[in-house]
Amino acid sequence: MHSSYYLLPKYHQIKEMIIEKIEKKEFKTGDKLPSEREISDIYSVSRMTARKALLEVINDGHAFSEPGRGTFVKERTVDNYLTRLEGFSYMVKRSSGMETISREIEKKIIEADSILAEKLKVPIGSQINMIARSRIVDKEPIAFEYSFTKTKTFPGIIEIDFSKNSLFETMTKQYHVEIVHAKQTLEIVYSDKDVSRILQVPRKTALFLFKDVSNDPNGIPVEFCVRYVRADKCHFHNEITAVK
DSSP: GGGGGGOOHHHHHHHOOOOOHHTTTTTOOOBBOOOOOOHHHHHHHHHHHHHHHHHHHHHTTEEEEETTTEEEOOOOOEEEETTTTHHHHHHHHHSSSEEEEEEEEEEEEOOOHOOOHHHHOOOTTOOOEEEEEEEEEEEEEEEEEEEEETTTOOOOOOGTTTTTTTTTHIIIIIIOOOOOOOEEEEEEOOOOHHHHHTTTOTTTTTEEEEEEEEOOOOSOOEEEEEEEEEEEGEEOOOOOOOOO
């Protein structure tokens, strides 16, 4: 047991150890986790503490319970490293081996408001491509995103069928725009009626909200992307370096 665990409640310590084993693939997708009685015996805790630890693992999205059968490791569709700049479909393919299906929700040219003008460094009122898509993996929608790009840089891009083509590859290969850097913010939001309908989740479901500005080698903004991601379907990694 790691020394840092001793500062945490017992159920939390057990939860963290179970999750660590899941992330190290000691418990694989579909595997049955130890029962309350087994956890109680292994860690010398009460059944109530064992039950709370398992419930925490479930609430964190790592497992699910089946009445009368037990608790099982849940499939985590997307394993995303926040320090990598890559297309969503490629990220899903790399992390899970599964293909992503894109469903177009809306495409049109709009005028830049103050937010888009600031993000894309254009005057207010400039023509902007807006592409809205849901991203579906294993028949379940896991993300809903808006892509905003300048019409001067990507003329005619909204005419392309992005249920069949990668937006990232279209921008980099067809329009020959190199994307080398992105600034990203992450926050937790609660789904409204429209987002809930698209992602097929109850209203006020907690979601990850990413806002990315991608830049070319000259630091010029290429795309502003707003992406809602289901928290029960994704797992994110980051690397932290000590400040000297």
